[in-house]
Amino acid sequence: MQNLKPSSKMFLDIVGELRLMIKAEGINIGDKLPSERVLAERLQVGRSTVREALRSLELLGLIETRRGEGTFLGDFKKHQLVEVLSTFIMQQPKSAMDVNETRIIHEKAAIESICKDIHKQNLPVWEGLIMKLQEDGTVLREDIVREMIIASDNRLSLKIWFLLKQYSKVPYEKMTEEKEAGIVKDLLGHIIEGRVFEALAAYDRWIEDIEGEE
Template sequence: MENSRPSSKRFLDIVSDLRTIFKEEGAGIGDKLPSERVLADRLQVGRSTIREALRSLELLGLIETRRGEGTFLADYKKHQLVEILSTFIMQHPQSIRDVDRTRKIHEVAAIELVANHAELRALPVWESFLSKLEEAEPVIREDLLQEILVVAGNRLSLKIWFLLKQYSRVPFHEAMTENEREMASNLLKNMRAGNGQQAVADYAGWLELVNEERRGELEC
């Protein structure tokens, strides 16, 4: 049975601890890293937590996984954007609020762009999301936002958003609750109608609702 993740350990703490281990072992570019089991034992957390942290390090370009071989330290310095983001996120965890704010800038810009583009806001994908929301089918939070950024067509913005999302305080990987569905539906309806300002207001209300529910869960 896996160890449960200590409540005092935030996700960024786990990632930071992993980087410390790599440094202490003198791991160089191309060196193989310890297995998930070994890392989980050393940090006294579950393997699923280690797997999540390693995935985020991989998304930042700090490590790479080779199928059938293991995980290796990557030459992240070849990717200047990744280097800048990883340095800020990993060395300044107290700036997570800035990470959230920056992520929201990209989300708002994408919503406004789609709302102001007749061809993009008429795409059938929005009707598909609306049908799922109205019929109470599961909708993952990040799926909706990611689709909006993909449709907006700014690949650099999407890449930055994807990296920032991994360190957000919003549990994007979870399905929308019943209370969120109306907000998300209003966002889509106003975006499709070309009412970008109201769509952004709906988006802000939706995120606030998610954060309120999350705060309530943490207090329980």
Template sequence: MSPTKPEKTKVYEGVLHQLKQFIEDKAVKPGDKLPSERELSEQLQVGRSSIREALRALELLGLIETRRGEGTFLKEYKAYHMVELLSTFILNKNRTREELRIAKKMLEKEILFLSLGRLTSSDIEALEECLFPFCESSHDSFFKKMYVLQNQELLLSMWQLISSYLQTVEQSEYTAEWHEEVLRVLEREEKESLLSLFDDTAGEEYPNKTEDGGGP
């Protein structure tokens, strides 16, 4: 029988803590190469899939980087405490989809507000390119570009981690029309219209979103 979501969460959190301890014990410094997934799996005595998920979380936070053909390397270790903070908060079994959606919406609204009056015509064009042709990954590409344009690396890391976890428990859809309206509102610099894009659909956290209908 496969583990339930709470059990998987405990394993995931445990692996993050073990990786943290491993880095401290081995005095791994920024720029140093980490062992392979197989080696970490053997040393920490956990499955490779759990190691892979934990490494993905670290990479989304900007704490490690994977270089094709070379391996995985530690980046700025001084920010490592953020992993424990975010993983404990986001992956706690008592947290709900509702809280994740609200956190994601807050981060998306914040970057849109930060972008009001700061986007050039070339920025708008770059954002439009994220939407055409519109596909399943367009929403992520669009908002990632927003964070990059405003040089908000911390917000980007938080948004990516929350978004990535939320995608594992429900399916969401965003239409091309909604994103196009976001661009029009940003071009016109209309704060109130920007708010309505998130709040004008009664009972839903996002316009144009569909859920799978299951429980947490």
């Protein structure tokens, strides 16, 4: 295991060595990795070098570290990578329009996904939202959309959407008002029935209505 070439990026070599070690020793998700001190000893490098490699993997969500306990192989479900990258991307081109468009892309994709899956249409949450709208017409826009993305059952898409929402200028925190409530009820109704074209059309009207506010 000590065939480390002196390539100019030692910590990258360590990353590779760790990968091999994980494979060779059959370490599974959630299992504990050797401690930093042991790794340093085994790989014949300093502990700080090992830590640089581990910290990189942690930022990627590939491992999880708990002080006092140890380092564990990650569950890969947290796409932290996307968050970090996006926050970096967001500041440079500062193209608010792109953010908005991309957010809408994910929202529409969620609607499509629901309309094409009978199980997602039959979720009780839709009836609940309609009921609430009927009663007092005050439901957070954010709640409605979030439920749709959640229902689409794509965690990565949800992560991205959540991130975009924070950078978006759309007033997600506002309550729906009378006219808007009608549109949303249409949208939910179409979703329940799986009418994809009508649902998307209703969604378009909604967006138009919201953006017309400003």
